[in-house]
Amino acid sequence: MFNDLFSVFGQTVHTYGFLMAVGFTLAVILVKKKGAPFGFGGKELYDFAFYTLIIALIGARLLFILTNLKMYSNLMQNGDYFAPIRVWDGGLVFFGGFISASIYFILYARKKGKNVFLMADLLSLGATIGHSVGRLGCFSAGCCYGVPTDSFVGVQFPENSIPYDDHLNLGLISNHTHHSLAIHPTQLYEAGALFLIFLFLWFRFDKKRFNGEIALLYLTIYSIERFIVEIFRGDGVRGYLFKFTSNSINSILGLPEGHPIILTTSQTISLVLISITIFIYKKSRDKSLLKTEPKIENITQE
Numbered sequence: 022m023f024n025d026l027f028s029v030f031g032q033t034v035h036t037y038g039f040l041m042a043v044g045f046t047l048a049v050i051l052v053k054k055k056g057a058p059f060g061f062g063g064k065e066l067y068d069f070a071f072y073t074l075i076i077a078l079i080g081a082r083l084l085f086i087l088t089n090l091k092m093y094s095n096l097m098q099n100g101d102y103f104a105p106i107r108v109w110d111g112g113l114v115f116f117g118g119f120i121s122a123s124i125y126f127i128l129y130a131r132k133k134g135k136n137v138f139l140m141a142d143l144l145s146l147g148a149t150i151g152h153s154v155g156r157l158g159c160f161s162a163g164c165c166y167g168v169p170t171d172s173f174v175g176v177q178f179p180e181n182s183i184p185y186d187d188h189l190n191l192g193l194i195s196n197h198t199h200h201s202l203a204i205h206p207t208q209l210y211e212a213g214a215l216f217l218i219f220l221f222l223w224f225r226f227d228k229k230r231f232n233g234e235i236a237l238l239y240l241t242i243y244s245i246e247r248f249i250v251e252i253f254r255g256d257g258v259r260g261y262l263f264k265f266t267s268n269s270i271n272s273i274l275g276l277p278e279g280h281p282i283i284l285t286t287s288q289t290i291s292l293v294l295i296s297i298t299i300f301i302y303k304k305s306r307d308k309s310l311l312k313t314e315p316k317i318e319n320i321t322q323e
Contacts, residue, residue: 044154048147080121088260138233153215167205168255175203
């Protein structure tokens with residue numbers, strides 16, 4: 022784990038924030054490359070990307086706070102009134118950012134007269150690669166970690182990391198231990214899965230049958246992947262809609278006894294998204310609204 026990357030003029034640059042910036046920049050570059058033939062690029066894209074980032078961060082933070090209301094209520098009652106806005110202390114939920122950014126994107130596309138489905142396809146590419154790099158940042162910070170495991174994939178985090186502190190508070194390790202228990206590197210699972218999804222969508226883009234297909238594929242595949250990875254998550258701040266535990270299933274999957282396998286907030290959203298995308302695909306694939314938009318040749322970008 023490399024939480025601190027380097028220092029500039031006495032200020033520490035954290036790996037988490039740096040990788041988020043790298044992921045965002047890479048997403049913009051790739052969206053511009055694919056979007057240029059359709060007239061979506063230049064200053065317009067940069068302005069849209071900037072506001073999308075701000076709105077996504079707000080949404081991601083709000084959903085984290087909503088799933089941890091008791092914790093933040095206690096902090097504020099104890100005089101820590103700025104706890105909800107200290108994003109740099111950690112606490113972002115991807116689906117919160119995704120939902121808020123999606124609402125902004127739809128309003129923006131309609132206002133500008135853009136093809137919503139074509140834009141959704143383009144932005145799905147950016148979201149996937151940006152999220153993949155961002156998950157590497159999660160690994161460096163130690164957040165979004167997995168449950169303990171005896172398998173060869175297990176990784177240990179050092180003292181003062183999030184997994185170490187949580188394991189210490191739960192009595193899983195003593196204060197004489199210098200690292201956490203070996204746990205599933207769920208951040209790396211998701212980073213790798215997202216990169217593979219990105220590659221699939223990137224090469225599928227030019228072969229898509231209708232505008233919106235890439236976005237539907239992204240939402241469906243990612244939701245399935247996220248639902249599965251959530252089973253192996255061990256951080257206790259995610260929030261559960263309800264908890265279901267099956268020690269027989271846990272034994273098969275190599276999970277600790279008593280660990281709930283469903284139903285977290287993100288698993289719930291994943292199930293909803295899977296249902297919606299399948300419904301939309303079946304109902305809308307043949308409508309002219311979704312037909313592929315022709316490319317604009319020799320377009321000049323700002």
